[in-house]
Amino acid sequence: MVEHVTPPGSVVLGVDGSSHTHPALDVAAGEAARRGVGLHALHVYPWSAAVRSWEPREALEEGQRLVQRVAEQVASIHPAVAVTTGVVFLDPALGLVQASQSAAVVVVGAGGAGTVPGHPGEVAQKVVMHASCPVVVVRDTPAVPDGPVVVGMDPEDGAPEAMRYALEDAARRGVNLVAIQGVQSEGMRRRWKDFATRSRLDEVLTEAERANRDRLAAWRAEFPQVDLRLEQVRDDPVSALVDASDTAALTVVGTRGHGNLMGLLLGSVSRKVLQQAPVVAVVRIDED
Template structure:
């Protein structure tokens, strides 16, 4: 076991958080790391279905968490320790994630509105986390996302955040023994597309396509130098950045994106592309933050 590695997962007893726990343990097995399951509580938002208890305490919160983990962790996989912390869920998770290799959250927990793909806690964690964040979709009870042979997909645009994401994704692909699929999505300017576009737009499209393929090929070569064991497949897609990554995500084990790519505004922690991917990808998504 790597005693320096650490994976943190947020848990509140919901199906989404239990799915996140299962994925966190998958990642822990790959890294040889322990898992710390963190639950936030306060006196006005007590876990479990029991009636409000005016005398609720830290000891009761910890006992409830321990019971949840005892029911959820029944095999001999990576060890899980539980910690109940009084505070707002997002704040508690962000504090726990400091220094972690990975912070895992469910897309929605208790209190999430039906129809919303990403809850308020996971949304805030994605915007402010100090480490890579994995967002896990809720699945049927007991179902764990399949990883057998499925590729890791990463968005590539040549920016510094994208390059950090590519290295993280390449190392993950090697750990899993699968191919890394590097995707660069692009699109023509609006004036060069549509029914009123200039006839020369076709040659412009060819130029964009060639440049995009060259870019993603160069980025793949760059990541191979840093992670020599990785096998990389490159794709260029003219449907746009987020649609290209989401299309490649079908059948993927994991999608990885940088927190911001080209065109991101200074001061924004999470860019529009990474938000769209985190909201709509059919598989777990990892968002790799900018360097400090």
């Protein structure tokens, strides 16, 4: 069996039977064009994953037809993007996770067989949890191509990995960046009703907001070409991010890693945004 090699630095698109018409193809092709890199269309056929030495000719030919159709579609919309293709026999999520080790970004559709409405399919969820690079998950509803990039800011450290990804993407697109930080302070106030505790809570929240403004000043200095706007809301951050995603080209969230293939812990905010926003980039935040 010939081992599959993903071109280093490429945009990897997970291909299935609907990929040639799915918005994920447009997202992946645009991503490759903006980055000036190739697009690698990868179809992972699961049937013989348990017996990798056996590769049925019919399955291989069908996979090759699928990726070739995608390659032709990409050529029609972004002729300057070089397209490579691959067909492997492996668990689909594992195949894409392996490809992520040398990719710049992996793009997958949110759907899949047995998908629960409003939730990403099993393959998309596993790739998000285990990929080594950022993963863009695309729903059936396309985003707004000329809209701003939206990013969620962590109230503790500002999520620098997610911020950098969002700023670089906004710079490539030539659009604005909206950074949103939401703190559920009203729920805290209902639990802590005494004046002293509420006063201390207000002090902590005010300090966090000040720290974020300082971080944004540093980002603005590094990315002067990006119009960066901060929205700080003392409310449910999911609602703010999802509302903003309706008119965004991309919504970026971070999630914290715990080892290479030990999995990532998707926080409640990232998970809920992933379930609702049209196009979401999940960026791994490594902890020292």
